Amino acid sequence: MNRKKPNTRIQQKNTATILEAALEVFSQFGFRGSTLDQISEAAGMSKPNLLYYFPSKEAIHATLLEELMETWLDPLHKLNADGEPRAEILDYVRRKLQMSRDFPRESRLFANEILQGAPRIGGAIQGELKDLVDEKSKVIEGWIEEGKIARVNPRHLLFSIWSLTQHYADFDVQVRMVLGGEHVDPFPDAEAFLDTLFTRLLDAHTA
Known part of the structure:
Protein backbone atom coordinates (compact mmCIF):
# COMPACT_ATOMS: atom_id res chain seq x y z
CA MET A 1 0.00 0.00 0.00
CA SER A 56 -7.04 4.17 -4.66
CA LYS A 57 -10.23 2.86 -3.11
CA GLU A 58 -8.35 -0.35 -2.38
CA ALA A 59 -5.74 1.53 -0.33
CA ILE A 60 -8.41 3.19 1.82
CA HIS A 61 -10.20 -0.10 2.37
CA ALA A 62 -6.97 -1.90 3.26
CA THR A 63 -6.08 0.79 5.81
CA LEU A 64 -9.48 0.50 7.49
CA LEU A 65 -9.17 -3.28 7.69
CA GLU A 66 -5.64 -3.11 9.10
CA GLU A 67 -6.77 -0.73 11.83
CA LEU A 68 -9.86 -2.81 12.50
CA MET A 69 -7.97 -6.06 13.12
CA GLU A 70 -6.28 -4.77 16.25
CA THR A 71 -9.60 -3.60 17.69
CA TRP A 72 -11.28 -6.83 16.60
CA LEU A 73 -8.79 -9.11 18.32
CA ASP A 74 -8.46 -7.16 21.56
CA PRO A 75 -11.47 -8.73 23.38
CA LEU A 76 -10.10 -12.23 22.77
CA HIS A 77 -6.58 -11.23 23.80
CA LYS A 78 -8.06 -10.30 27.19
CA LEU A 79 -9.33 -13.84 27.86
CA ASN A 80 -7.15 -14.67 30.87
CA ALA A 81 -5.94 -18.24 31.37
CA ASP A 82 -5.49 -17.57 35.09
CA GLY A 83 -9.01 -16.26 35.63
CA GLU A 84 -12.17 -18.09 36.65
CA PRO A 85 -13.19 -19.89 33.42
CA ARG A 86 -16.90 -19.17 33.27
CA ALA A 87 -16.40 -15.53 34.30
CA GLU A 88 -13.67 -15.11 31.66
CA ILE A 89 -15.88 -16.48 28.88
CA LEU A 90 -18.92 -14.45 29.96
CA ASP A 91 -16.78 -11.31 30.12
CA TYR A 92 -15.59 -12.07 26.59
CA VAL A 93 -19.22 -12.37 25.44
CA ARG A 94 -19.98 -8.99 27.03
CA ARG A 95 -16.95 -7.36 25.41
CA LYS A 96 -17.97 -8.66 22.00
CA LEU A 97 -21.53 -7.45 22.50
CA GLN A 98 -20.22 -4.04 23.57
CA MET A 99 -18.21 -3.92 20.35
CA SER A 100 -21.39 -4.48 18.38
CA ARG A 101 -22.93 -1.54 20.21
CA ASP A 102 -19.92 0.75 19.84
CA PHE A 103 -18.57 -0.29 16.42
CA PRO A 104 -21.50 -1.39 14.22
CA ARG A 105 -20.01 0.07 11.04
CA GLU A 106 -16.70 -1.68 11.63
CA SER A 107 -18.55 -4.95 12.18
CA ARG A 108 -20.39 -4.58 8.88
CA LEU A 109 -17.14 -3.66 7.11
CA PHE A 110 -15.57 -6.87 8.43
CA ALA A 111 -18.64 -8.96 7.54
CA ASN A 112 -18.70 -7.61 3.97
CA GLU A 113 -15.03 -8.47 3.55
CA ILE A 114 -15.61 -12.03 4.76
CA LEU A 115 -18.64 -12.48 2.50
CA GLN A 116 -16.44 -11.58 -0.47
CA GLY A 117 -13.95 -14.29 0.46
CA ALA A 118 -11.62 -12.10 2.56
CA PRO A 119 -9.48 -11.02 -0.45
CA ARG A 120 -7.77 -8.20 1.47
CA ILE A 121 -7.66 -9.65 4.97
CA GLY A 122 -7.28 -13.38 4.38
CA GLY A 123 -3.63 -13.34 5.43
CA ALA A 124 -4.46 -11.83 8.81
CA ILE A 125 -7.28 -14.33 9.36
CA GLN A 126 -5.08 -17.31 8.51
CA GLY A 127 -2.24 -15.84 10.52
CA GLU A 128 -2.89 -13.57 13.49
CA LEU A 129 -6.54 -14.49 14.06
CA LYS A 130 -6.05 -18.24 13.67
CA ASP A 131 -3.00 -18.18 15.96
CA LEU A 132 -4.98 -16.35 18.62
CA VAL A 133 -7.95 -18.73 18.32
CA ASP A 134 -5.58 -21.70 18.59
CA GLU A 135 -3.99 -20.20 21.70
CA LYS A 136 -7.27 -19.45 23.46
CA SER A 137 -8.76 -22.79 22.40
CA LYS A 138 -5.95 -24.52 24.28
CA VAL A 139 -6.82 -22.43 27.34
CA ILE A 140 -10.46 -23.49 27.10
CA GLU A 141 -9.46 -27.12 26.56
CA GLY A 142 -7.42 -26.92 29.74
CA TRP A 143 -10.41 -25.65 31.69
CA ILE A 144 -12.50 -28.50 30.29
CA GLU A 145 -9.95 -31.15 31.26
CA GLU A 146 -9.85 -29.70 34.79
CA GLY A 147 -13.64 -30.07 34.98
CA LYS A 148 -14.17 -26.33 35.43
CA ILE A 149 -16.59 -25.96 32.51
CA ALA A 150 -18.68 -28.31 30.41
CA ARG A 151 -17.13 -30.26 27.55
CA VAL A 152 -17.64 -28.11 24.46
CA ASN A 153 -15.71 -27.64 21.23
CA PRO A 154 -13.61 -24.52 21.97
CA ARG A 155 -13.49 -23.20 18.41
CA HIS A 156 -17.20 -23.65 17.85
CA LEU A 157 -17.81 -21.98 21.20
CA LEU A 158 -15.91 -18.95 19.91
CA PHE A 159 -17.77 -19.08 16.58
CA SER A 160 -21.09 -19.07 18.43
CA ILE A 161 -20.04 -16.08 20.53
CA TRP A 162 -19.03 -14.19 17.40
CA SER A 163 -22.27 -14.94 15.58
CA LEU A 164 -24.57 -14.23 18.52
CA THR A 165 -22.94 -10.91 19.41
CA GLN A 166 -22.12 -9.56 15.94
CA HIS A 167 -25.69 -10.21 14.84
CA TYR A 168 -26.72 -7.10 16.77
CA ALA A 169 -24.42 -4.97 14.63
CA ASP A 170 -24.69 -6.66 11.24
CA PHE A 171 -28.49 -7.04 11.42
CA ASP A 172 -29.21 -3.96 13.52
CA VAL A 173 -32.08 -2.78 11.32
CA GLN A 174 -33.80 -6.17 11.43
CA VAL A 175 -33.34 -6.48 15.20
CA ARG A 176 -34.84 -3.07 15.89
CA MET A 177 -37.72 -3.55 13.45
CA VAL A 178 -38.70 -6.84 15.07
CA LEU A 179 -38.39 -5.37 18.56
CA GLY A 180 -40.53 -2.37 17.74
CA GLY A 181 -38.52 0.39 16.09
CA GLU A 182 -35.34 2.45 15.98
CA HIS A 183 -35.91 3.78 19.49
CA VAL A 184 -35.59 0.30 21.02
CA ASP A 185 -32.26 -0.52 22.67
CA PRO A 186 -31.73 -4.27 22.25
CA PHE A 187 -28.47 -4.52 24.17
CA PRO A 188 -29.54 -4.77 27.84
CA ASP A 189 -31.89 -7.69 27.13
CA ALA A 190 -29.36 -9.22 24.73
CA GLU A 191 -26.67 -9.19 27.42
CA ALA A 192 -28.99 -10.78 29.99
CA PHE A 193 -30.07 -13.45 27.51
CA LEU A 194 -26.53 -14.31 26.42
CA ASP A 195 -25.35 -14.45 30.04
CA THR A 196 -28.06 -17.00 30.77
CA LEU A 197 -27.43 -18.95 27.57
CA PHE A 198 -23.67 -19.32 28.03
CA THR A 199 -23.89 -19.85 31.79
CA ARG A 200 -26.09 -22.88 31.19
CA LEU A 201 -23.94 -24.10 28.31
CA LEU A 202 -20.75 -23.93 30.36
CA ASP A 203 -22.10 -25.38 33.59
CA ALA A 204 -20.08 -28.55 34.07
CA HIS A 205 -22.63 -29.96 36.50
CA THR A 206 -25.59 -29.83 34.09
CA ALA A 207 -23.84 -30.67 30.80
Whole structure:
Protein backbone atom coordinates (compact mmCIF):
# COMPACT_ATOMS: atom_id res chain seq x y z
CA MET A 1 0.00 0.00 0.00
CA ASN A 2 1.60 3.24 -1.15
CA ARG A 3 0.05 5.91 1.01
CA LYS A 4 1.68 9.22 1.86
CA LYS A 5 2.47 9.35 5.56
CA PRO A 6 0.64 12.30 7.11
CA ASN A 7 3.18 14.64 8.72
CA THR A 8 1.34 17.81 9.66
CA ARG A 9 -1.67 18.17 11.91
CA ILE A 10 -3.79 19.14 8.90
CA GLN A 11 -2.66 16.05 6.99
CA GLN A 12 -3.44 13.84 9.96
CA LYS A 13 -6.87 15.46 10.29
CA ASN A 14 -7.61 15.00 6.60
CA THR A 15 -6.52 11.37 6.70
CA ALA A 16 -8.82 10.73 9.66
CA THR A 17 -11.68 12.51 7.86
CA ILE A 18 -11.21 10.33 4.77
CA LEU A 19 -11.14 7.13 6.80
CA GLU A 20 -14.24 8.11 8.76
CA ALA A 21 -16.10 8.93 5.53
CA ALA A 22 -14.91 5.71 3.91
CA LEU A 23 -16.04 3.66 6.90
CA GLU A 24 -19.52 5.11 6.55
CA VAL A 25 -19.63 4.45 2.80
CA PHE A 26 -18.11 0.96 2.88
CA SER A 27 -20.31 -0.16 5.77
CA GLN A 28 -23.41 0.86 3.78
CA PHE A 29 -22.52 -0.24 0.27
CA GLY A 30 -19.72 -2.78 0.67
CA PHE A 31 -16.40 -2.56 -1.14
CA ARG A 32 -17.78 -3.26 -4.61
CA GLY A 33 -20.69 -0.87 -4.27
CA SER A 34 -18.58 2.03 -3.03
CA THR A 35 -16.75 4.60 -5.14
CA LEU A 36 -14.09 7.22 -4.58
CA ASP A 37 -16.64 9.85 -5.58
CA GLN A 38 -18.93 8.74 -2.75
CA ILE A 39 -16.07 8.79 -0.26
CA SER A 40 -14.79 12.20 -1.32
CA GLU A 41 -18.31 13.63 -1.13
CA ALA A 42 -18.82 12.15 2.36
CA ALA A 43 -15.43 13.54 3.41
CA GLY A 44 -16.30 16.99 2.06
CA MET A 45 -13.20 17.22 -0.12
CA SER A 46 -12.36 16.99 -3.78
CA LYS A 47 -11.42 13.69 -5.35
CA PRO A 48 -7.92 14.96 -6.33
CA ASN A 49 -7.35 16.03 -2.72
CA LEU A 50 -8.44 12.60 -1.49
CA LEU A 51 -6.06 10.93 -3.96
CA TYR A 52 -3.17 12.91 -2.46
CA TYR A 53 -3.59 10.82 0.70
CA PHE A 54 -4.71 7.50 -0.79
CA PRO A 55 -3.93 6.34 -4.32
CA SER A 56 -7.04 4.17 -4.66
CA LYS A 57 -10.23 2.86 -3.11
CA GLU A 58 -8.35 -0.35 -2.38
CA ALA A 59 -5.74 1.53 -0.33
CA ILE A 60 -8.41 3.19 1.82
CA HIS A 61 -10.20 -0.10 2.37
CA ALA A 62 -6.97 -1.90 3.26
CA THR A 63 -6.08 0.79 5.81
CA LEU A 64 -9.48 0.50 7.49
CA LEU A 65 -9.17 -3.28 7.69
CA GLU A 66 -5.64 -3.11 9.10
CA GLU A 67 -6.77 -0.73 11.83
CA LEU A 68 -9.86 -2.81 12.50
CA MET A 69 -7.97 -6.06 13.12
CA GLU A 70 -6.28 -4.77 16.25
CA THR A 71 -9.60 -3.60 17.69
CA TRP A 72 -11.28 -6.83 16.60
CA LEU A 73 -8.79 -9.11 18.32
CA ASP A 74 -8.46 -7.16 21.56
CA PRO A 75 -11.47 -8.73 23.38
CA LEU A 76 -10.10 -12.23 22.77
CA HIS A 77 -6.58 -11.23 23.80
CA LYS A 78 -8.06 -10.30 27.19
CA LEU A 79 -9.33 -13.84 27.86
CA ASN A 80 -7.15 -14.67 30.87
CA ALA A 81 -5.94 -18.24 31.37
CA ASP A 82 -5.49 -17.57 35.09
CA GLY A 83 -9.01 -16.26 35.63
CA GLU A 84 -12.17 -18.09 36.65
CA PRO A 85 -13.19 -19.89 33.42
CA ARG A 86 -16.90 -19.17 33.27
CA ALA A 87 -16.40 -15.53 34.30
CA GLU A 88 -13.67 -15.11 31.66
CA ILE A 89 -15.88 -16.48 28.88
CA LEU A 90 -18.92 -14.45 29.96
CA ASP A 91 -16.78 -11.31 30.12
CA TYR A 92 -15.59 -12.07 26.59
CA VAL A 93 -19.22 -12.37 25.44
CA ARG A 94 -19.98 -8.99 27.03
CA ARG A 95 -16.95 -7.36 25.41
CA LYS A 96 -17.97 -8.66 22.00
CA LEU A 97 -21.53 -7.45 22.50
CA GLN A 98 -20.22 -4.04 23.57
CA MET A 99 -18.21 -3.92 20.35
CA SER A 100 -21.39 -4.48 18.38
CA ARG A 101 -22.93 -1.54 20.21
CA ASP A 102 -19.92 0.75 19.84
CA PHE A 103 -18.57 -0.29 16.42
CA PRO A 104 -21.50 -1.39 14.22
CA ARG A 105 -20.01 0.07 11.04
CA GLU A 106 -16.70 -1.68 11.63
CA SER A 107 -18.55 -4.95 12.18
CA ARG A 108 -20.39 -4.58 8.88
CA LEU A 109 -17.14 -3.66 7.11
CA PHE A 110 -15.57 -6.87 8.43
CA ALA A 111 -18.64 -8.96 7.54
CA ASN A 112 -18.70 -7.61 3.97
CA GLU A 113 -15.03 -8.47 3.55
CA ILE A 114 -15.61 -12.03 4.76
CA LEU A 115 -18.64 -12.48 2.50
CA GLN A 116 -16.44 -11.58 -0.47
CA GLY A 117 -13.95 -14.29 0.46
CA ALA A 118 -11.62 -12.10 2.56
CA PRO A 119 -9.48 -11.02 -0.45
CA ARG A 120 -7.77 -8.20 1.47
CA ILE A 121 -7.66 -9.65 4.97
CA GLY A 122 -7.28 -13.38 4.38
CA GLY A 123 -3.63 -13.34 5.43
CA ALA A 124 -4.46 -11.83 8.81
CA ILE A 125 -7.28 -14.33 9.36
CA GLN A 126 -5.08 -17.31 8.51
CA GLY A 127 -2.24 -15.84 10.52
CA GLU A 128 -2.89 -13.57 13.49
CA LEU A 129 -6.54 -14.49 14.06
CA LYS A 130 -6.05 -18.24 13.67
CA ASP A 131 -3.00 -18.18 15.96
CA LEU A 132 -4.98 -16.35 18.62
CA VAL A 133 -7.95 -18.73 18.32
CA ASP A 134 -5.58 -21.70 18.59
CA GLU A 135 -3.99 -20.20 21.70
CA LYS A 136 -7.27 -19.45 23.46
CA SER A 137 -8.76 -22.79 22.40
CA LYS A 138 -5.95 -24.52 24.28
CA VAL A 139 -6.82 -22.43 27.34
CA ILE A 140 -10.46 -23.49 27.10
CA GLU A 141 -9.46 -27.12 26.56
CA GLY A 142 -7.42 -26.92 29.74
CA TRP A 143 -10.41 -25.65 31.69
CA ILE A 144 -12.50 -28.50 30.29
CA GLU A 145 -9.95 -31.15 31.26
CA GLU A 146 -9.85 -29.70 34.79
CA GLY A 147 -13.64 -30.07 34.98
CA LYS A 148 -14.17 -26.33 35.43
CA ILE A 149 -16.59 -25.96 32.51
CA ALA A 150 -18.68 -28.31 30.41
CA ARG A 151 -17.13 -30.26 27.55
CA VAL A 152 -17.64 -28.11 24.46
CA ASN A 153 -15.71 -27.64 21.23
CA PRO A 154 -13.61 -24.52 21.97
CA ARG A 155 -13.49 -23.20 18.41
CA HIS A 156 -17.20 -23.65 17.85
CA LEU A 157 -17.81 -21.98 21.20
CA LEU A 158 -15.91 -18.95 19.91
CA PHE A 159 -17.77 -19.08 16.58
CA SER A 160 -21.09 -19.07 18.43
CA ILE A 161 -20.04 -16.08 20.53
CA TRP A 162 -19.03 -14.19 17.40
CA SER A 163 -22.27 -14.94 15.58
CA LEU A 164 -24.57 -14.23 18.52
CA THR A 165 -22.94 -10.91 19.41
CA GLN A 166 -22.12 -9.56 15.94
CA HIS A 167 -25.69 -10.21 14.84
CA TYR A 168 -26.72 -7.10 16.77
CA ALA A 169 -24.42 -4.97 14.63
CA ASP A 170 -24.69 -6.66 11.24
CA PHE A 171 -28.49 -7.04 11.42
CA ASP A 172 -29.21 -3.96 13.52
CA VAL A 173 -32.08 -2.78 11.32
CA GLN A 174 -33.80 -6.17 11.43
CA VAL A 175 -33.34 -6.48 15.20
CA ARG A 176 -34.84 -3.07 15.89
CA MET A 177 -37.72 -3.55 13.45
CA VAL A 178 -38.70 -6.84 15.07
CA LEU A 179 -38.39 -5.37 18.56
CA GLY A 180 -40.53 -2.37 17.74
CA GLY A 181 -38.52 0.39 16.09
CA GLU A 182 -35.34 2.45 15.98
CA HIS A 183 -35.91 3.78 19.49
CA VAL A 184 -35.59 0.30 21.02
CA ASP A 185 -32.26 -0.52 22.67
CA PRO A 186 -31.73 -4.27 22.25
CA PHE A 187 -28.47 -4.52 24.17
CA PRO A 188 -29.54 -4.77 27.84
CA ASP A 189 -31.89 -7.69 27.13
CA ALA A 190 -29.36 -9.22 24.73
CA GLU A 191 -26.67 -9.19 27.42
CA ALA A 192 -28.99 -10.78 29.99
CA PHE A 193 -30.07 -13.45 27.51
CA LEU A 194 -26.53 -14.31 26.42
CA ASP A 195 -25.35 -14.45 30.04
CA THR A 196 -28.06 -17.00 30.77
CA LEU A 197 -27.43 -18.95 27.57
CA PHE A 198 -23.67 -19.32 28.03
CA THR A 199 -23.89 -19.85 31.79
CA ARG A 200 -26.09 -22.88 31.19
CA LEU A 201 -23.94 -24.10 28.31
CA LEU A 202 -20.75 -23.93 30.36
CA ASP A 203 -22.10 -25.38 33.59
CA ALA A 204 -20.08 -28.55 34.07
CA HIS A 205 -22.63 -29.96 36.50
CA THR A 206 -25.59 -29.83 34.09
CA ALA A 207 -23.84 -30.67 30.80
